[in-house]
Amino acid sequence: MNTLSVNLDLVRKYGGQGPRYTSYPTALKFTEEFESDRLIAELKEKAQSPQKLSLYCHLPFCESMCWFCGCTKIVSKDHSKAEPYLDYLQKEIDLYKDFINPKSQAVQLHLGGGTPNYLSPDQIDRLTDILSQNFHFHEKAERSVELDPRRLTQEHIFAFRKMGITRASFGVQDLNPIVQKAINRIQPERTCYEAVKWIRDENFESLNIDLIYGLPFQTVSSFEKTVKKVIKWNPDRFAIFNYAHVPWMMKGQTLIKESDMPTPETKLEMLKMVTELLTSHGYEYIGMDHFAKSDDELAKAQKAKTLQRNFQGYSTWADTDIYAFGLSSISQSDSHYRQNHKALPDYYKALDRNELPIAKALYTTEDDRIRRETIMRLMCDLELNYAKLSNKLGIDFTDYFSSELESFKEAESDGMVSINNDVLTVSDMGRLIIRNLAMKFDAYSKQNLDRFSKTI
Numbered sequence: 001m002n003t004l005s006v007n008l009d010l011v012r013k014y015g016g017q018g019p020r021y022t023s024y025p026t027a028l029k030f031t032e033e034f035e036s037d038r039l040i041a042e043l044k045e046k047a048q049s050p051q052k053l054s055l056y057c058h059l060p061f062c063e064s065m066c067w068f069c070g071c072t073k074i075v076s077k078d079h080s081k082a083e084p085y086l087d088y089l090q091k092e093i094d095l096y097k098d099f100i101n102p103k104s105q106a107v108q109l110h111l112g113g114g115t116p117n118y119l120s121p122d123q124i125d126r127l128t129d130i131l132s133q134n135f136h137f138h139e140k141a142e143r144s145v146e147l148d149p150r151r152l153t154q155e156h157i158f159a160f161r162k163m164g165i166t167r168a169s170f171g172v173q174d175l176n177p178i179v180q181k182a183i184n185r186i187q188p189e190r191t192c193y194e195a196v197k198w199i200r201d202e203n204f205e206s207l208n209i210d211l212i213y214g215l216p217f218q219t220v221s222s223f224e225k226t227v228k229k230v231i232k233w234n235p236d237r238f239a240i241f242n243y244a245h246v247p248w249m250m251k252g253q254t255l256i257k258e259s260d261m262p263t264p265e266t267k268l269e270m271l272k273m274v275t276e277l278l279t280s281h282g283y284e285y286i287g288m289d290h291f292a293k294s295d296d297e298l299a300k301a302q303k304a305k306t307l308q309r310n311f312q313g314y315s316t317w318a319d320t321d322i323y324a325f326g327l328s329s330i331s332q333s334d335s336h337y338r339q340n341h342k343a344l345p346d347y348y349k350a351l352d353r354n355e356l357p358i359a360k361a362l363y364t365t366e367d368d369r370i371r372r373e374t375i376m377r378l379m380c381d382l383e384l385n386y387a388k389l390s391n392k393l394g395i396d397f398t399d400y401f402s403s404e405l406e407s408f409k410e411a412e413s414d415g416m417v418s419i420n421n422d423v424l425t426v427s428d429m430g431r432l433i434i435r436n437l438a439m440k441f442d443a444y445s446k447q448n449l450d451r452f453s454k455t456i
Contacts, residue, residue, distance in 0.1 A: 003276055003279045006276060006429070006432065007429060008268050008269070010416065011268055011427060011432060011433070014411075014416070016234040019072050019445075020288065021375055021376075021435065022311045024375050025368055026444070027330065027337075027339065029444065030362045031358035031360055031361070032359060033054070034362070034363070039358070040099075042333065042336060044098070046454075048101070051321045052321070053348050054107065054321065054322045054323070055106050055135065056109075056110050056111075056112065056323070056325065056326075056331075057089065057127070057131075057324055058113065058325070059082075059085075059112070059114045061082055061114050061115060062111060063118065066173075066252070067252045068212065068252075069113075069291075070249070072114075072328035072342055075241075085326075086127060086130070088348055089130065091351045092326070092351055094134075095351070095354065095355075095356055096323065098398075104136070104316070105137065105138045106135045107140075107142065108312070109137070109143040109164075110144050112147040112312075115146075115147075117148055117157075118151065118319060119372065121158065122164075122183075123178060125159055128162060142167065144165065144206075146168075146169050147170040148258045149195035150187050152170075152198070157198045157202050167204060167205060168207055168208070169209075171209075171210040173185060173187075173211060174211065174212065175187075175222065175230070176223075176225075176226060182215065182217055182257075183256065189229065196235075199313055206297075207233075207237070208237040208239060209233070209237070209239075210241065210246055211223075211240045212243050213243065214261065214270070215243050215261070215262075216260035218266075223273070227273075227277055229272055231278070233338060236293055236379050237293070237298065238283060238289065238291040239289055240278075242267065250417060251254050254350075256357065271432070278291045285428070286314060287379060287380060301316045303379065305381045307379055307381065309376055310322060310332065314380070326347075327344060328340055328341070336363045337361055337362045338361040340359060368390065368443075371441050371443060374389065374393075375438045375442070378402060378424075378437060379438055384424040387422060398422070403425070406439050406442065411437065416430035
């Protein structure tokens with residue numbers, strides 16, 4: 001992709017609030033009123049044949065609170081708390097043995113948080129043993145971890161490499177010390193660069209850097225300095241998010257003064273700057289805030305139309321069942337989603353009763369699954385081939401979605417999409433509003449919109 005020129009008038013026109021579609025239906029539809037017997041029966045039926053597994057472990061502990069953060073976390077400097085947590089994580093995995101075919105292969109592993117490197121190197125080794133003793137990993141399994149450079153040592157890196165981790169991601173957010181102080185995340189540039197060097201020295205296959213625009217005291221020029229510095233580190237991927245200020249949902253965000261935050265117009269200028277700067281430096285805009293080098297697996301998968309999307313973000317593995325372990329983690333099969341307890345005492349109590357620690361679930365309908373596949377293909381392929389989708393979904397696509405497709409006329413006239421020979425293609429500019437385009441296929445899109453972040 002050449003440099004993407006951003007038309008802010010069109011961005012303003014199509015902006016608004018909406019889901020990120022890591023699932024469809026979204027997690028807001030999950031309910032505590034679910035039939036546990038039905039869920040157990042479905043898991044047992046799945047276990048009758050081998051599956052491709054995507055594994056996720058949520059490691060929720062952090063030494064300090066970043067005020068912008070929206071993750072499920074436990075803030076404590078007492079690292080001894082991690083040991084019983086690993087005990088319970090192992091117990092949860094043990095309970096799932098009856099529900100996973102022993103011939104199933106794990107094709108993905110992701111460690112998220114919280115701060116996975118809150119664990120000591122010895123505790124990481126213990127987690128490695130837990131996983132290797134309970135799962136058979138595919139020889140080309142993709143294994144990744146989220147890191148916090150402030151708490152990172154070379155010994156952590158060595159331990160994660162022993163686990164087979166080859167992909168790392170960490171948040172920079174902004175290198176400006178004034179911004180860092182305002183979000184309670186002091187992270188000097190030299191600390192970040194040292195983490196980059198350790199990751200490169202250990203021959204990790206991929207490095208992703210997270211940045212956030214819309215934070216207190218940011219300006220277009222100050223954030224541009226951060227982006228230019230990070231580009232020099234040569235990461236393989238960028239995830240550049242619009243800060244979602246939802247203090248009514250995230251208590252930590254109440255410590256951020258709204259008067260210190262940039263205006264909506266300034267945020268749009270930042271989006272324009274970031275998009276044009278990264279695409280001019282050889283990064284392709286994958287969509288949904290993600291950029292990747294043209295030779296990166298994500299970019300290649302998008303061109304080949306094999307890209308996928310799930311709770312871990314964009315993925316290159318299709319048709320996987322997600323088995324997620326730990327506090328608040330979300331698992332997924334074709335027929336349902338299930339989410340663990342978000343409070344640590346509840347999570348522990350369920351496991352003490354030898355029960356799967358599931359707090360909420362959702363059984364998908366046929367319509368949900370049709371719309372999920374449609375939304376995924378739009379967000380990953382940046383096109384909808386009506387004939388192929390008709391064949392895959394067992395429907396007449398143009399008839400099933402007649403009103404939804406009719407609603408694209410304005411976006412087509414604005415150059416956000418093109419429709420030729422029964423193929424809807426998202427334009428380069430349309431990638432910026434991909435969440436808004438996906439919402440056209442969301443049967444629940446008018447519900448609880450105030451609970452979602454702004455799409456751009």
